[in-house]
Amino acid sequence: MRFHSLRHAATLCILAACAAHPAAAKTISVSAGTPDANEKLQEALILAEPGDTVELGAGTWKLTDGLSLDVANVTVRGAGTDEKGSILDFSGQQGAGEGLLVTSDDVLLTGFAVINTKGDGIKSKGADRIVYHKLRVEWTAGPKATNGAYGVYPVESTDVLIDSVFVRGASDAGIYVGQSKNIVVRDSIAQENVAGIEIENSFDADVHDNIATRNTGGILVFDLPSLPQQGGHNVRVFSNEIRDNSTPNFAPKGNIVASVPTGTGVLVMANRNVEVFDNVMESNGTANVMIVGYRYPYEDAKYQPLPRAIVVRDNEHGKAGYAPAFEGGDQIAAALGGSLPPVLWDGAGDAVVLDKVGVLSLGLPDVKTPRSEAKPQPADLSKATLPAALPEIRLPASMEAKVK
């Protein structure tokens, strides 16, 4: 044990459950009321050893600098996400690109709130088997272009679980999983973000039993060029409630989500093998489901801009397409008697749509053809060959045990 420095941390209270064994996991409790709360909490996150729990006391923590954790197999546990819980308030943040950064494996984050960060809320990078559980990440003034980009932001990780998380106000994506593999996002609520939930440049993901509401776009499955991991594939979006995604797009221009039309339910772009099924989708003014190619210039010979082997089946569709928020959408809607059908395809790549609703194709045969040459027409995508069903994502038992 190398804990000489803890003598200087008088406010850190070490509760060693079993002092007899040198490797015994311990709980390091930190209190929000400490004068140097930011430094003491950061110190606890540095001095924690694998197996330890850093316990955040109840109360509002006024933090001026981003926190970070780089020790494997540590739990950060708060007293809850509501007003009586543990609230990490970054309204006065002076530095760092996010509120909390995790760069170690096997970490569990649970039971606290992160609010009003200047950049991203909680980011984890190269942090395998990370579990985000019972968290709230929120910009409390609601949608604003000055809010941080991502709420919950795991990137470059294998085995990611996001469970029972609430995210509101992100100016890019509330829950964003990028360049990762083997991912589950479930039982979470994404509200009033630009993108509710976004799976980007990632492989093997299940996104299920979430609520995505009052975002600009509910659930996005994207692949972008010129990134270290690309070729996104094998993503299942199922049993989600995707309603009333009507917040005007408030993303800073230039970001890819700034191009998402207000009123988008599910948007699949440039991925292969994506299944969208058993969702309830309604009151999405542009479309409940959009399937499109990547229509920007790119210099990346390996990049695949088309959606391929996309399956849409067994979804429940409420009203949609009554306020299409893309250029020329209102003329098309007028020509079709006032609104667009619930499923929109740009006409490039291939998709199977078995839902008993209308599908509109924009008739763009490839991503090079400009939108001005669109030839909108109804499409029947029910006859195409169904790709093999994707398997369920299974996470290591150690991760599931943490949220039992």
Next chain:
Amino acid sequence: MRRLAAALLAALLCASGASAVSEPMPDQSVIDGTTMPAKLSAFGLFRAGTSEPLSALLPYSLHTPLFSDYAEKHRAVWMPPGTNAPIGRDGVPGFPVGTVIVKSFGWPDWNGGKPVETRLLIRRASGWVALPYIWDADGKDASLAIAGRRIPVTFKSPDGVSHSINYAVPNKNQCKECHSLKGEIVPIGPKANNLEFGADSSRFFSFPAMRIAPMPKWDDPKSGSLQDRARAYLAVNCSHCHNPEGSASNSGLFLRWTDTVTVNYGIEKRPTAAGRGSGGMDFAIAPGDPDHSFLIYRLESLDPGIAMPELGRSTVHKEGAALLRQWIAEMPKDRQKPAS
């Protein structure tokens, strides 16, 4: 710090004439041990009660340094007697176990030129360890600040403007955020193409037969073309994170000295995870148009949600940004524009 430099010089001059036997030496057992001493003096790297490194250490400087709020940095390296760092063909020194890289930060016009902090990078058997120390008020010793700290300081930048900032001493994890390669801590600055070797460096470094071309000095037009000086600036200030194995690997923006100036160098590269760091602009670098290049926007911002680098900067480096602005302004605009 100027006074410190003078004292250092004096110490070196004395040492050159005197027998080295009487010179104090660092405490190698503490350096090689596993502890994180609460006091910097435990390492014995400095003259007792001062912030002057022992003359047994090799002071060094860099052609193009990392910008840190206009702080003057005094760098020195220590390696155990009988060891040295062979410089590889890639210019990276192979520092032996027992090496300590010492970097002190201060301003000539703050606190009588005394340093505010000293960072140690120690090569132990288990790998590199980064430890931040903050100098005590009396300037006689420094205390470990493992969780970092903000310290109010006031100083003038070279253009005469006075700055009062909450200078951020990084915490141990933040040290690693920049000094990280494949998740392991590594030194950033001392590479053969950026080191200014003094006459007595042969005790510490052994050179390969081939010559390693130096990087230019970012602010000396005689040392390289505009583009090469801009590239040197980006390599030193950005590429420790912006490389395929660094903290910003997921951005796909790679700014190493060896990278070619293409889309992954920012040319017409769209934002990936920049959020409002994009400033409403389409590209990191828009050739010919620095005002629409969000790389410039981020370098000139102090907002934590926008500013780059994310760590180690509470002021804008006006002169560095001006160099990059000029470089982008002089790029030909004739590249194909996107049809949106």
